[in-house]
Every structure is written in C-alpha cells, then in structure tokens.
Amino acid sequence: xxxxxxLQDVYKIYGKVHALHNINISIASxxxxxxxxxxxxxxxxxxxxxxxxxxxxxxxVQVDGTETHKLNGAALTKLRREKIGLVFQQFHLVPHLxxxxxxxxxxxxxxxxxxxxxxxxxxxxxxxxxAEHLPKQLxxxxxxxxxxxxxxxxxxxxxxxxxxxxxxDKVNERIxxxxxxxxxxxxxxxxxxxHDPKVGQLAQRQIELDHGQLVYSGVV
Amino acid sequence: xxxxxxKKSFLQGKKNKLLAIVTIAFGATLAxxxxxxxxxxxxxxxxxxKSYGANLIVKPEMxxxxxxxxxxxxxxxxxxxxxxxxxxxxxxMIFWRNNILGFVPSLSTSVFIEEQEVKLTGTWxxxxxxxxxxxxxxxxxxxxxxxxxxxxxxxxxxxxPEALVQQKLAQRLNxxxxxxxxxxxxxxxxxxxxxxxxxxxxSTGSNEGGIFVPLNWLQEQLGKDNQVQQVxxxxxxxxxxALARKAAMDLDSLSSDEFExxxxxxxxxxxxxxxxxxxxxxxxxxxxxxxxxxxxxxxKIQLLMALLTVVALISSILGISNLMTASVLExxxxxxxxxxxxxxxLPVIYLFMAEALVIGLIGGLVGYGIGFGFAQIxxxxxxxxxxxxxxxxxxxxLLLSTGVGILGTISAMGTIVKLQPAEVLHGR
Numbered sequence: 001x002x003x004x005x006x007l008q009d010v011y012k013i014y015g016k017v018h019a020l021h022n023i024n025i026s027i028a029s030x031x032x033x034x035x036x037x038x039x040x041x042x043x044x045x046x047x048x049x050x051x052x053x054x055x056x057x058x059x060x061v062q063v064d065g066t067e068t069h070k071l072n073g074a075a076l077t078k079l080r081r082e083k084i085g086l087v088f089q090q091f092h093l094v095p096h097l098x099x100x101x102x103x104x105x106x107x108x109x110x111x112x113x114x115x116x117x118x119x120x121x122x123x124x125x126x127x128x129x130x131a132e133h134l135p136k137q138l139x140x141x142x143x144x145x146x147x148x149x150x151x152x153x154x155x156x157x158x159x160x161x162x163x164x165x166x167x168x169d170k171v172n173e174r175i176x177x178x179x180x181x182x183x184x185x186x187x188x189x190x191x192x193x194x195h196d197p198k199v200g201q202l203a204q205r206q207i208e209l210d211h212g213q214l215v216y217s218g219v220v
Numbered sequence: 221x222x223x224x225x226x227k228k229s230f231l232q233g234k235k236n237k238l239l240a241i242v243t244i245a246f247g248a249t250l251a252x253x254x255x256x257x258x259x260x261x262x263x264x265x266x267x268x269x270k271s272y273g274a275n276l277i278v279k280p281e282m283x284x285x286x287x288x289x290x291x292x293x294x295x296x297x298x299x300x301x302x303x304x305x306x307x308x309x310x311x312x313m314i315f316w317r318n319n320i321l322g323f324v325p326s327l328s329t330s331v332f333i334e335e336q337e338v339k340l341t342g343t344w345x346x347x348x349x350x351x352x353x354x355x356x357x358x359x360x361x362x363x364x365x366x367x368x369x370x371x372x373x374x375x376x377x378x379x380x381p382e383a384l385v386q387q388k389l390a391q392r393l394n395x396x397x398x399x400x401x402x403x404x405x406x407x408x409x410x411x412x413x414x415x416x417x418x419x420x421x422x423s424t425g426s427n428e429g430g431i432f433v434p435l436n437w438l439q440e441q442l443g444k445d446n447q448v449q450q451v452x453x454x455x456x457x458x459x460x461x462a463l464a465r466k467a468a469m470d471l472d473s474l475s476s477d478e479f480e481x482x483x484x485x486x487x488x489x490x491x492x493x494x495x496x497x498x499x500x501x502x503x504x505x506x507x508x509x510x511x512x513x514x515x516x517x518x519x520k521i522q523l524l525m526a527l528l529t530v531v532a533l534i535s536s537i538l539g540i541s542n543l544m545t546a547s548v549l550e551x552x553x554x555x556x557x558x559x560x561x562x563x564x565x566l567p568v569i570y571l572f573m574a575e576a577l578v579i580g581l582i583g584g585l586v587g588y589g590i591g592f593g594f595a596q597i598x599x600x601x602x603x604x605x606x607x608x609x610x611x612x613x614x615x616x617x618l619l620l621s622t623g624v625g626i627l628g629t630i631s632a633m634g635t636i637v638k639l640q641p642a643e644v645l646h647g648r
Contacts, residue, residue, distance in 0.1 A: 053560060053642035074564060081562025092557045092645060096228040101221075108221040109562040150561075 003062075004029040004157060004189050005050055010059035012045050012212075019045040020056070021212040029157075032180070032190040034203035042212040043193045044162065050191060051160045052080040064157045081110050085151030089163035091143040093135040099146045100131040103153050110154040121149040125179055141172025148179055159183065161192040165199055177202060226574050233547060240543045240576075240625075241583040247529070247536030248587020248621040249594060254525040255613045256595035261522075276453040276492055278303065278311075278323075278504045302327075302447035305435075307499045311453060312351040314494035319456040319486050322359035325448035327438055331403040331431075338389060339430040340403060342438025345384075347377040361432070364454050365424070372397040372420030379437050383416040388428035390421045397421065403431070407442055414441060453495065453504070457488040464489060521602075533624055540628025544576065548632045548639075555636060556644030565637050572636065573629050580625025584618040591617070 005027040012020040020042045027033050035043050048054035049061055052068055055076070061068045064083050068076060093102045103118040122131050125145035135143055144164060151159055164180070165173040177199065184190055184204075194200050208216035230237065280301035303325070311323055324344050331340040344360035351357055362374055375382035385395065395401055399418045404411055416433065439445050460468075464487040467474055471493075474482060482490050492504035548555065558568050592609070599607040 048642040051560075051642075053640070077559065077562055077564055080560070086560055088645065092553065092560075094554055094557065096232045097225070101224065101228075104221060105225075105558075106561045108225075109558065109567065113221040 002029055003027060004031075004064055005191070006060075006062040007046070007049070007056075008060045010046075010049065010056045010061060012042070012049065012054070013057040018212045020049070023059070023209075023212075023214050025207060025214065025217065027189065027191060029189055030184075030187045031205065032184045032203045033192070034200035034206045035191060035193045035209065036195070036197070036200045036206055037209035037215075040211075041209040043209055045212075046209065047160055047162055047191070047193055050158070051084050051086060052076040082154070083157045085154070085156035085159045087144070087147050087151045087159065087161035087164045089166040091135070091140075091147045091167075093143055093146055093150075095135055098132050098134055099127060099138065099142075099149075102135070102146055103150045106150045106153050118149075118153060121153045122146065124152070125149045126175070139172065141168050141175055144168060144172065144176055145179070148176070152183070158189045158191060161190065163193055163195065165194070165196065173199070222571070222574075225571060226578070229571065230575055230578055233550065236543055236547055236550075237575075237579060240540055240579045241586065243536050243539035243543065244580055244583025244621050244624055245587040245590065246539075247533040247624055248584045248617050249591040250525075250529045250532040250587075251620050252588045252591025252613060252617045253594040253598060254522070254529045254591075255616055256592055256607050256610060257525070257598050258522045259610045259613065260595075260599070260607045275457060275488060275507050276455055276495065276504050277507050278451040278453060278495055278499070278502050279449070281501050281503045302444065302449060303451060303499065303502055305439075305446045305448050308448075308451060309349060309351040310498040311451070311495055312355075312357060313353070314491070314498050315484070316455070316486050316491050316494060319491065321454040321456060322357070322364050323451050323453040324359065324361050324364045325435060325451045327435060327442070327444065327448050329405060329438070329442060331405050333393060333401060333403055336392075338403070340405070340438065341430060341432050342435040343432055344435055345374045345377055345432075364452060367425055369423040370420045371422070372418070375419050375432070375434050377434050377436065379440060380434065381414060381416045381437055382419045382434065384420045384422045384432040385418050386428040386430050386432075387421055387423045389430065390418070392429075405441055409443070412441065452507075453491075455488065455491050456486065457491060458486045460487065463487075533620060536624045537628045540576070540579075540625060541631045544572065544629050544632035545635055548572065548635045552639055552644045555639050556641040559639065560641035560645055568636050569629075569633050572632060573626060576625035576629040577622050580622035581618060583625070584621030587621060588614055588617045 003026040005025070007023050007025045010020055010023040011018065023042075023046065035046065037043050045054065049056055049068075050063065052063065052071075053076075055061075055071075056069055059069065063079065066079055066083075068079060071079065093099075094105060097105065099122060100115060100118050103121050104113040104115060107113040107118060119128060119131055122128050125148055127142060127145050127149065130138060130142055135146070138146065144167070148164075151161075161180070165176055168176060180190060180192070181202070190203070192199075192203060200206050205219055206216065207214065280303055282301075305325060308323065308325060311317075312320055314320070327342045329340055330337050332338070346358055346360045346362045348356060348358050360377065361368060370384065375384055385393075390396065393401065395418055397418055397420065400415050401418070402413050402415055404413045406412075416431070422432065435448065439447060458464075463474075463478060463482055463485075466478075467482045467487070468489055471479075483493070484490075488506040492506060495504040496502060555568055592607070592613075595607040
C-alpha cells in the first residue's frame with residue numbers, strides 16, 4: 001500500500017524547546033497507527049502537523065500526496081476540511097447545537113449540510129435516537145460517538161484521534177474501540193494518540209515518542 | 221444551517237447579549253430622540269415662520285434722528301408721523317406685487333377704562349379693497365395673523381364701535397362677548413368717552429392686554445382720517461444669499477448688474493426697497509430677525525444634540541467592542557472547533573457579525589421606543605409641544621444601531637483571525 005502520510009526530518013522548535021526532533025515516519029493508506037508516549041513527548045504536536053493545524057519548523061510533510069509544509073493557512077484549512085477527520089479527547093461538541101447539528105456543522109464547512117446523511121452517520125455509531133439531544137444531555141461515550149460521526153461525515157482520507165478513549169469508562173471505551181475496528185476494516189487510515197497501552201495494542205502499529213524524538217516504531 | 225447556528229448561538233450568553241442590546245439601545249435612544257426632535261421641531265419652526273404673517277413693517281420715515289442706545293429707544297415723534305391710508309394700495313403695485321400676500325395697517329392710542337390705561341388699536345380685520353389695477357383684495361388681521369384665536373366674531377371693517385378684546389384684559393375687566401364697556405380717549409379736542417361692544421375675545425399669544433377696533437372708527441374718534449401709524453406686510457420672499465447680504469451691508473456697493481439681479485429677486489430687502497419706492501416718505505424693514513435668531517439658536521441646540529449623539533454612539537461602539545471581544549474569547553474553543561472542522565475566517569466572522577446585526581436591530585428598536593418617549597419629554601419641556609411620529613427616524617436609527625453593532629465587532633474580528641485551532645482546542 002502507498003504511504004498516505006510521510007514526515008521527513010521534521011522539527012518543531014519553540015524557542016529552545018524541541019517539541020519534535022528529526023522525526024521520520026511513513027504511514028500507509030488503510031493503516032491503524034497508535035502514537036504513544038508520556039506527556040510532553042510531542043504526540044499532540046505531531047498530530048497537529050499531520051492534521052494540518054500546524055506546520056513544522058524544519059523538514060517536509062506529505063499528506064495524501066500534498067506537501068503541507070509548503071502551504072499557507074488557507075490552503076492548510078482546505079486540505080484539513082477535505083482530507084482529515086478529527087476526533088478529540090474532550091469531544092469538542094458545540095454545546096448549543098444538537099447531536100445531528102454538530103454532525104451537520106462539519107458538512108456545512110465542507111460543502112452542503114444534509115440532515116438525512118448526518119442522521120445516517122449517527123445511526124452508524126448507534127445514536128440515531130439521540131440525534132436531537134444537546135451534548136449536555138448525552139453521556140461521555142455518546143458525545144464521543146457524535147464526535148466520531150462528525151469526523152466521518154465528509155469521508156476523510158485520514159482519521160486523527162487524540163486520546164479518543166481518554167475520558168471514557170470501560171463500557172464506552174469498548175464501544176468506541178469497536179467503531180475504530182470497524183472503520184479500520186472498511187479501509188480507513190486511523191492515527192490515534194493514546195496513553196493506554198491496551199488501547200495502543202489494538203492498533204496495527206505503535207509509534208512511541210519521547211522528548212520529541214521517535215524512540216520506537218513497530219508492532220509490540 | 222447558518223440561520224440555525226445564528227438562532228441557537230444568539231440564545232447563548234443571554235447576559236452578555238442583553239448588556240450589548242442595552243449598550244446599543246443607549247446610543248439609539250439619543251439618536252432617536254435627537255432625530256425625532258430635529259425633524260419635527262425643524263418642521264414646526266418652518267411652519268411657524270411661514271404662518272408668521274407679516275415679515276415687513278412699513279413706518280413713516282424718521283425726520284429727526286431718534287435716540288437709540290442699547291436698551292433705550294426714545295423717539296418722541298414716533299406717534300406723530302403717519303402714513304396715508306390712500307397710499308396703501310400702491311404696495312400691490314410694486315415689481316413683486318404678486319408676492320405680496322396681504323397687509324394690515326394699524327393706528328394705536330392709549331385709552332382709559334375704569335382709570336386703567338389700555339392700548340387701543342384700530343386695524344383692518346378682513347377689509348375688501350380695490351387696487352389700482354382694478355383687482356379686489358381682501359386683507360387684514362384675519363388673513364395675516366393666522367395664529368390669532370378668536371372666540372366670537374371678528375369686528376366688521378366699518379364705523380361701528382365693535383371691539384376684539386384680548387383675553388387677559390377681558391378676564392381683568394370681567395367682560396364677555398356681547399357686553400358693552402366705556403373707553404375714554406384723548407383727542408385733540410380733549411377727553412371723550414365712547415361705548416364699545418365686545419364681539420370677540422382674542423388670544424394673540426403675547427401682550428394680552430389690548431383692544432382691537434375697526435380702523436375707520438378709531439380714525440373718526442381721534443380725528444385722524446386716512447391716517448395709519450404702520451403697516452405690516454406679508455410677502456413671499458427668497459432666502460438670503462451672498463448678494464442679499466452684500467446689499468444689506470451697503471446697497472451702493474452693488475454693481476449695476478448686481479443691483480438689477482438683486483432688484484429682480486424677491487429678497488425681503490428688495491421688496492422693502494420697492495415698497496419705499498411705491499410709498500414716498502416711508503421706511504420698510506424686515507421683521508424676521510427674531511425668528512432668524514431663534515432659528516440659529518435651534519440650529520445650535522440641534523448641533524449640540526447631534527454631537528452628544530455622536531459621542532453616545534462612539535461610546536456604544538467601544539462598549540460593544542469590549543463585549544464582543546469578551547464574547548469571542550469566551551467562545552474561543554467553539555471558534556477553534558469551527559476552524560478545525562475546516563472553516564475559514566470569513567464564515568466565522570459572518571456568524572459574529574450576524575449576531576451583532578441582530579443585537580443592533582433589537583437595540584435599535586428598543587432605543588427608538590425609549591428615544592421617542594424621551595423626545596416627547598424634550599418637546600414638552602423645551603419647546604412646549606409634542607413631537608410627531610416621523611417614520612423616517614426608524615430606518616435611520618436601525619441603520620445607526622446596526623452600524624454600531626458591526627463597527628463594534630471589528631476589533632473582535634482581529635481576535636477571531638488570530639485564534640489558532642490547535643492552540644485553543646489543546647488549551648495552549
């Protein structure tokens with residue numbers, strides 16, 4: 001399979017701090033990768049760079065054939081809109097919009113909102129009956145599933161998940177992991193940051209960062 | 221989706237929104253009050269000026285120089301000079317005769333009623349006269365002094381001893397329509413008492429202590445046939461311009477072309493000049509100065525109120541600016557999320573601008589309502605008049621208030637543009 005994400009000699013430097021130091025990674029299309037490491041190891045910085053929310057200080061980044069390190073803010077936004085689906089640890093749902101409206105929000109900024117399609121996305125994560133509920137009326141697991149439905153609605157090439165199970169209990173963690181398994185089987189590329197070694201082991205490959213440097217890449 | 225988002229996000233942070241509406245309403249209140257007052261009072265003053273009958277006064281030319289110092293005016297011969305009543309039709313023979321709407325002569329004297337000195341004025345009320353062109357004209361106090369409020373009838377313009385008594389005097393003397401009372405006149409032959417019949421009680425708006433009688437009757441009583449002391453003339457005039465002002469300063473300074481233009485333009489001074497030509501031995505002066513200076517005071521009040529409104533609107537913009545920036549910071553995660561989902565700056569800015577627009581509209585409507593009430597208070601207390609509803613004020617106030625809302629959002633836009641999704645979503 002061809003590589004969908006490639007980082008070559010990537011550095012991200014804040015003053016004297018090297019958040020990322022000489023990172024070289026390739027992720028194949030359809031691969032499920034877990035990015036692991038302690039706090040401050042550079043996981044989120046790397047995810048932001050892959051997710052087109054940040055650019056490297058040095059080095060080159062390719063996302064689905066586009067060299068993102070050469071792009072300006074607007075072009076990065078466009079690429080993010082079209083290629084990336086984001087799943088957050090804290091869900092980041094708009095509190096005054098219902099579950100289905102939160103899913104439609106991604107459609108609205110991508111192209112055209114379609115309520116029927118948004119409802120189907122919610123149905124896929126088992127939340128069709130909770131479509132008209134506000135985030136505060138949903139449990140943490142349900143909110144995360146709305147977040148996943150929103151990430152999937154525009155058929156992204158890559159799903160970036162930052163600690164998707166970090167705020168969930170065991171039951172909801174299982175449900176979310178099952179959804180990720182299903183997505184992986186369907187051929188989605190998933191890059192998932194996690195602290196939890198058990199969740200990390202579910203991925204095809206583990207990448208481990210420490211102090212901004214790649215210390216491990218392979219199957220545990 | 222945009223309107224769905226707008227509706228739902230507008231209902232969030234009600235306290236901030238309410239504060240923003242109050243801030244805009246404050247500026248809109250002043251704007252509404254000032255506009256309502258300005259438009260209506262401006263109209264009222266204009267109407268008053270137009271209905272202010274006479275704008276020229278014709279008096280006998282002074283033969284001796286009167287003593288005229290600030291606050292003191294002594295002209296001992298003023299009552300002893302007269303204009304011939306026969307000459308009055310000549311006023312309708314000048315170049316601008318069609319602009320002469322009417323005129324009213326008067327002859328005044330002091331009389332005694334129960335030992336009280338009262339001013340008695342003989343005048344035309346609704347006199348029918350034939351002018352040298354053969355046309356007939358009806359003129360007099362009834363058509364020139366349109367603000368006179370007569371309870372009863374107007375006296376006839378003949379030799380009958382009928383009187384129009386001013387309101388306060390009628391109250392003081394305790395007389396009503398149909399009553400008769402005696403007045404003692406001083407004539408060249410000595411004191412003489414005559415009976416007058418009250419046909420009407422008049423409110424003239426000022427100096428309510430006099431009596432009006434037919435001019436012919438008073439001339440007969442005083443032995444001053446065909447004599448009047450002054451004539452008030454109502455003429456349609458052209459507003460002053462530089463040429464009129466130059467002529468007013470020094471008529472001799474005009475070139476012959478300028479003089480011709482001035483003479484053939486219906487300036488109040490050129491009409492006065494032509495009246496002086498038509499009736500020898502008189503001087504005609506404009507009566508508008510008081511009204512004009514009132515107009516200037518009004519303009520200054522309006523300017524002051526307009527400046528206050530501008531200051532209030534600027535304050536509102538600053539207030540909205542603070543509130544919108546605070547709102548953007550408060551909602552930075554939401555904005556970061558929109559951007560993370562692929563929104564450019566513009567759609568996010570549009571959302572906040574649309575909110576500001578709605579706030580502006582609501583604030584404008586509230587401000588208009590309060591401002592209109594405030595205008596009534598100003599109208600009653602300053603101008604002793606209610607302020608009419610002017611539909612034009614509503615769109616202007618709404619335009620101003622939405623403008624304030626939009627301008628107040630500009631500084632918040634900078635904050636929106638600077639917000640980086642990665643920073644706000646990850647709390648960095």
